[in-house]
Amino acid sequence: MQFVSTRGQAPVLGFSDAVLAGLAADGGLYVPRQWPQFSTEEIADFSGKPYADVAFAVISRFVGDDIGADALKTIIDEAYFSFRHKSVAPLVELEPNHFLLELFHGPTLAFKDVAMQFLSRVMDHILAERGLRATIVGATSGDTGSAAIEAFKGRDTTDIFILHPQGRTSPVQRLQMSTVLDANVHNIALQGTFDDCQNIVKAMFNNHPFRDQVRLSGVNSINWGRIVAQIVYYFTAAVSLGGPVRKVSFTVPTGNFGDIFAGYAAKRMGLPIDRLIIATNANDILARTLSSGRYEMAGVHPTISPSMDIEISSNFERLLFEASGHDAKAVLAMMDSLKQSGGFALPEKTIASIRSEFSAATSDEPMTKTTIAKIARENGYTLDPHTAVGVEVAQQLRDPLVPMITLATAHPAKFPDAVKQAMGFEPPLPDWLADLHERPERLSVLANDHKAVEDFITARTRV
Numbered sequence: 001m002q003f004v005s006t007r008g009q010a011p012v013l014g015f016s017d018a019v020l021a022g023l024a025a026d027g028g029l030y031v032p033r034q035w036p037q038f039s040t041e042e043i044a045d046f047s048g049k050p051y052a053d054v055a056f057a058v059i060s061r062f063v064g065d066d067i068g069a070d071a072l073k074t075i076i077d078e079a080y081f082s083f084r085h086k087s088v089a090p091l092v093e094l095e096p097n098h099f100l101l102e103l104f105h106g107p108t109l110a111f112k113d114v115a116m117q118f119l120s121r122v123m124d125h126i127l128a129e130r131g132l133r134a135t136i137v138g139a140t141s142g143d144t145g146s147a148a149i150e151a152f153k154g155r156d157t158t159d160i161f162i163l164h165p166q167g168r169t170s171p172v173q174r175l176q177m178s179t180v181l182d183a184n185v186h187n188i189a190l191q192g193t194f195d196d197c198q199n200i201v202k203a204m205f206n207n208h209p210f211r212d213q214v215r216l217s218g219v220n221s222i223n224w225g226r227i228v229a230q231i232v233y234y235f236t237a238a239v240s241l242g243g244p245v246r247k248v249s250f251t252v253p254t255g256n257f258g259d260i261f262a263g264y265a266a267k268r269m270g271l272p273i274d275r276l277i278i279a280t281n282a283n284d285i286l287a288r289t290l291s292s293g294r295y296e297m298a299g300v301h302p303t304i305s306p307s308m309d310i311e312i313s314s315n316f317e318r319l320l321f322e323a324s325g326h327d328a329k330a331v332l333a334m335m336d337s338l339k340q341s342g343g344f345a346l347p348e349k350t351i352a353s354i355r356s357e358f359s360a361a362t363s364d365e366p367m368t369k370t371t372i373a374k375i376a377r378e379n380g381y382t383l384d385p386h387t388a389v390g391v392e393v394a395q396q397l398r399d400p401l402v403p404m405i406t407l408a409t410a411h412p413a414k415f416p417d418a419v420k421q422a423m424g425f426e427p428p429l430p431d432w433l434a435d436l437h438e439r440p441e442r443l444s445v446l447a448n449d450h451k452a453v454e455d456f457i458t459a460r461t462r463v
């Protein structure tokens with residue numbers, strides 16, 4: 001399997017090299033040159049199989065010969081062993097023909113665990129085989145960081161540096177990161193927004209001498225190794241509702257577009273999906289783009305769903321590449337315009353292609369709070385604020401005849417203040433995190449300055 005950059009100017013890589021690279025050398029994102037295909041019979045055969053077996057079937061198509069089948073199987077089995085639900089990603093019926101895909105049964109209570117538990121083991125395997133160490137960086141609005149730190153803590157092959165926007169995560173999210181005191185873990189509270197954190201991460205990848213010196217690698221969904229693991233649950237969910245014979249739709253609370261892009265990938269691989277619905281919070285750049293055909297930055301506002309407070313939606317670049325028929329020149333022009341002027345117009349054919357598969361809508365702050373309260377009252381289910389954005393949008397746009405699966409991306413206990421505002425009480429943390437607020441913290445506050453972050457990393461990495 002070969003991976004190409006969305007900007008067309010970086011070397012074509014195999015799976016292991018694409019995973020270690022994170023971001024392509026030309027600033028683009030790696031995507032498979034061709035989508036592996038599953039026949040209707042192969043998809044039907046996933047029915048009733050353990051999650052790890054479906055994961056192996058899907059992921060091995062992308063890995064090719066880069067990792068032996070036995071080693072890959074062990075990596076996948078170990079990755080999902082730590083999940084507290086035997087199905088890993090169970091479906092719960094919320095209302096007739098509307099289901100929640102619970103993705104928060106991993107160690108840090110968010111969907112990021114599904115990919116991160118896999119990615120840390122794959123990276124460890126590749127680095128150990130090559131006798132190398134790497135410096136891992138990541139930008140987080142809260143969940144990627146905690147999942148990455150949990151997955152990489154204590155590993156011999158990596159030092160991990162996670163940037164979060166100071167004061168803009170929930171306290172539980174911050175503590176899940178800053179109370180991990182392993183020597184290879186470094187938390188940076190950046191004086192800026194999530195987009196500032198992400199820009200610094202991308203700038204470090206684009207600083208080639210620095211990138212080579214510290215052997216930089218990334219854990220955000222710009223890394224194909226994240227997306228590949230997220231494709232799996234689209235298959236397991238659809239199959240348990242009658243797929244591939246019956247089409248289903250998905251609504252995905254969206255920020256960086258990694259999760260919904262994984263759904264798009266599943267569709268390209270043969271999974272019959274009717275609509276992919278992008279659910280945005282008040283930071284609605286993607287909903288505006290679908291309706292106007294222009295991607296236009298307008299400033300990020302803090303919301304009660306902070307993990308989606310994002311305006312530079314990185315993986316949208318992957319969709320632009322696909323929807324423009326792999327036109328890397330057109331993607332480069334759009335990304336240049338975004339950098340220069342904060343926006344770009346999508347070519348008519350590209351936006352038409354996107355609209356043929358995706359819809360989008362917004363749940364603003366009052367709507368999200370009302371949805372949390374209403375679903376608790378009428379359905380007896382406590383939603384986290386990100387999932388509530390998804391549920392509200394699914395209810396706005398769904399076709400009642402097509403099963404709708406809304407991705408439940410986090411556990412409500414990660415966002416106690418938001419849930420309390422809506423319902424009047426705080427959902428309790430699970431037992432293993434009950435003393436989180438008493439644990440000692442370690443983090444470093446840094447200015448929103450690319451050079452300061454590079455200096456911090458250079459002084460601490462053990463590559």
Ligand SMILES: Cc1ncc(COP(=O)(O)O)c(C=O)c1O
Pocket residue numbers: 110111142143144221253254255256257258259260307308386387409410
């Ligand atoms: C709880 C939660 N929901 C939704 C999202 C949005 O997912 P994505 O960035 O893949 O679009 C995030 C952050 O990524 C998140 O942490």
Ligand SMILES: N[C@@H](CCOP(=O)(O)O)C(=O)O
Pocket residue numbers: 139140141142143144145219220221222255256258307308314
């Ligand atoms: N919401 C994310 C932002 C980063 O997204 P990623 O999927 O690209 O890692 C977070 O929780 O950090």
